[in-house]
Amino acid sequence: MNIAFDALPLMGRRTGIGYCEAGQVQALTRLHPEHRYALNYFAMRHLPERRADLASYLRDNVEARHAFLSPYGYRLLSTFVPVPYRWFFGGKNDLTHFFNYIVPPHVGGKTVVTVHDMVYKAYPETVRGRTRHMLDLGLKSSMKRADLIVTDSEFSKSEIIKYYPAYAEKLRVVPCGVDLQRFAPCRDEARIAQVRETHRLPEQYFLYLGTLEPRKNLERLIDAYALYAAAFEDPAALVLAGGKGWLYDGIFAKVRELGLEQLVLFTQYIEEADLCPLMCGALAFVFPSLYEGFGMPPLEAMACGVPVLVSDAASLPEVTGEAAVVVPPEDTQKIAEGLGELHADPLLRKTLSLAGYERAKGFTWENSAKALYAVYEELL
Numbered sequence: 001m002n003i004a005f006d007a008l009p010l011m012g013r014r015t016g017i018g019y020c021e022a023g024q025v026q027a028l029t030r031l032h033p034e035h036r037y038a039l040n041y042f043a044m045r046h047l048p049e050r051r052a053d054l055a056s057y058l059r060d061n062v063e064a065r066h067a068f069l070s071p072y073g074y075r076l077l078s079t080f081v082p083v084p085y086r087w088f089f090g091g092k093n094d095l096t097h098f099f100n101y102i103v104p105p106h107v108g109g110k111t112v113v114t115v116h117d118m119v120y121k122a123y124p125e126t127v128r129g130r131t132r133h134m135l136d137l138g139l140k141s142s143m144k145r146a147d148l149i150v151t152d153s154e155f156s157k158s159e160i161i162k163y164y165p166a167y168a169e170k171l172r173v174v175p176c177g178v179d180l181q182r183f184a185p186c187r188d189e190a191r192i193a194q195v196r197e198t199h200r201l202p203e204q205y206f207l208y209l210g211t212l213e214p215r216k217n218l219e220r221l222i223d224a225y226a227l228y229a230a231a232f233e234d235p236a237a238l239v240l241a242g243g244k245g246w247l248y249d250g251i252f253a254k255v256r257e258l259g260l261e262q263l264v265l266f267t268q269y270i271e272e273a274d275l276c277p278l279m280c281g282a283l284a285f286v287f288p289s290l291y292e293g294f295g296m297p298p299l300e301a302m303a304c305g306v307p308v309l310v311s312d313a314a315s316l317p318e319v320t321g322e323a324a325v326v327v328p329p330e331d332t333q334k335i336a337e338g339l340g341e342l343h344a345d346p347l348l349r350k351t352l353s354l355a356g357y358e359r360a361k362g363f364t365w366e367n368s369a370k371a372l373y374a375v376y377e378e379l380l
Contacts, residue, residue: 027369117293177365224335302356
């Protein structure tokens, strides 16, 4: 088969969508070297950097194909004028997979699109305006064009059916995975201490890692943390690590309002090499998000052997199973109690650490790629 992938999510600073595509593409091309693959991308600027972003994916049967055009310009133009995608990348692929919601017009061969979640419908106030507008304009026609639609969880499948019931028969669930070499228990205490020192962190801390944005429920987490901190003489710090997303100002304002500047700590960008030691140094990983199509960060923490607290919302219980403290995302008292339990009960932390590590082993990128390949086989 000749299989093409839209490579834009693999470029620049990655989001969760980019990590999902990276894991699936790397595993799929390795598991099935008998096929030929292409990484399609539009770019007008920073061409050496864009080529470097794709270098690790290229091998004898994987090539990069570049079209000299702005990716966002093409997406905007093709929303209103059906400029054929095959004009830029040919029409000879058996299948092209788009990992970021939108299938452009007139793609050669069969098409698969990944629709990760319905947050823009369920919590529109938490989504950047231009993203919401793009999906309002293009998602329905995109799902109509696609031959099959992939989503990350049974929860997301049910959400897509709720908002777009006409496409129920096209939906297939392909869970994301975790890189068990990149995320694994770190036994090197000196390395953990070095990362703590680099980021000026205390010995005991709860860790959140992800984008700072409303749907992550961080303002309620900070309220809950204030309740927890008031109940303990020596509370662990709360470390919020991640890039600033949409409407993040309220998160910083909440910390100032509660006078928690010495206990709630924000890190700079975390280098790739520091992620695992940062997680492994945490007392627990906390992720009380309002809405997730899958939720990779808790799974990565579980793979590191770190106890996890998540909300009982959306796909998170589906991912963590019985291997996490699960709390209602809108109940600050319950979140505070969960933090307190994790602080006070080393046996609970040990139990969750072992259970989480075992559960994470079932979510490999190889398993994810096998499920995705079955979708391709069904089409072709």
